[in-house]
Amino acid sequence: MSSAEKIVVVGDGESAEIAYEYFTHDSPHQVVAFSAEAAYLKKTELFGLPVIPFEEIESRYDPREFRAHVAISSTFLNRLRARLFRETKKKGYQCVSYVSSHAFVWRNVQLGENCFIFENNVLQHQVTVGDNVVLWSGNHLGHRTRIGNHVFASSHVVISGYCEIGDYTFMGVNSSVGDNLRVAQDDVIGAGAVVVKNTEPRRVYVGNPAKALEKDSFDTFKVPEILRS
Numbered sequence: 001m002s003s004a005e006k007i008v009v010v011g012d013g014e015s016a017e018i019a020y021e022y023f024t025h026d027s028p029h030q031v032v033a034f035s036a037e038a039a040y041l042k043k044t045e046l047f048g049l050p051v052i053p054f055e056e057i058e059s060r061y062d063p064r065e066f067r068a069h070v071a072i073s074s075t076f077l078n079r080l081r082a083r084l085f086r087e088t089k090k091k092g093y094q095c096v097s098y099v100s101s102h103a104f105v106w107r108n109v110q111l112g113e114n115c116f117i118f119e120n121n122v123l124q125h126q127v128t129v130g131d132n133v134v135l136w137s138g139n140h141l142g143h144r145t146r147i148g149n150h151v152f153a154s155s156h157v158v159i160s161g162y163c164e165i166g167d168y169t170f171m172g173v174n175s176s177v178g179d180n181l182r183v184a185q186d187d188v189i190g191a192g193a194v195v196v197k198n199t200e201p202r203r204v205y206v207g208n209p210a211k212a213l214e215k216d217s218f219d220t221f222k223v224p225e226i227l228r229s
């Protein structure tokens with residue numbers, strides 16, 4: 001999807017403002033509106049553009065003509081962004097990914113829908129990135145590494161070659177993962193943690209070498225019961 005598209009940004013908070021800024025100044029695409037669920041709608045306008053109820057977007061911005069981008073952070077261990085991504089897809093939208101012109105993305109990297117790749121990320125030979133992934137600035141994804149869906153990597157995360165990062169996992173700033181390792185689904189890898197062994201799902205890891213805390217990652221990220229399945 002490299003042609004210029006008109007985009008409705010789903011979200012009206014800080015991530016949405018950043019998405020507007022980056023799409024406007026570093027992509028061929030044009031943001032035409034913002035959208036939030038009616039229950040959370042706090043404004044009617046942002047940057048001179050309408051903020052409309054999510055429940056109404058498909059009647060105001062035809063999915064055959066407009067695209068979408070869901071701009072939500074790692075809230076509820078990425079499950080809020082995942083829910084809105086699924087609902088946006090269900091309405092018939094194709095979701096646009098943003099890749100910074102200052103990111104290094106090798107020619108055979110595969111990237112899913114609705115990703116947001118900030119400046120100074122390095123995605124090497126044969127890296128695969130799923131749908132709805134946020135790579136904040138300055139991460140390294142080594143050759144043949146596979147990133148699942150709905151993952152959030154903060155900043156300066158090093159994931160070595162031949163790794164797998166499970167769906168929904170959050171990687172804290174300056175964390176790193178040795179080569180050939182599997183980081184499981186729903187994990188939280190704490191700031192500065194060094195993963196040297198495969199991890200178990202739904203755990204919180206800290207330290208060097210990284211060890212699991214007692215606490216559950218869903219509790220750490222206060223994931224509501226309804227989003228836990």
Ligand SMILES: CC(C)(COP(=O)(O)OP(=O)(O)OC[C@H]1O[C@@H](n2cnc3c(N)ncnc32)[C@H](O)[C@@H]1OP(=O)(O)O)[C@@H](O)C(=O)NCCC(=O)NCCS
Binds near residue numbers: 189
């Ligand atoms: C791992 C993390 C999620 C745990 O948060 P939390 O559930 O609030 O945990 P607590 O602060 O209660 O800490 C629990 C224990 O782990 C230790 N700990 C927490 N984070 C740690 C880290 N990154 N490295 C080493 N130890 C850590 C605490 O010192 C505490 O130890 P204690 O029980 O001996 O006192 C959090 O500390 C973290 O690293 N978050 C990532 C921050 C980040 O990268 N933000 C980027 C945003 S884009």
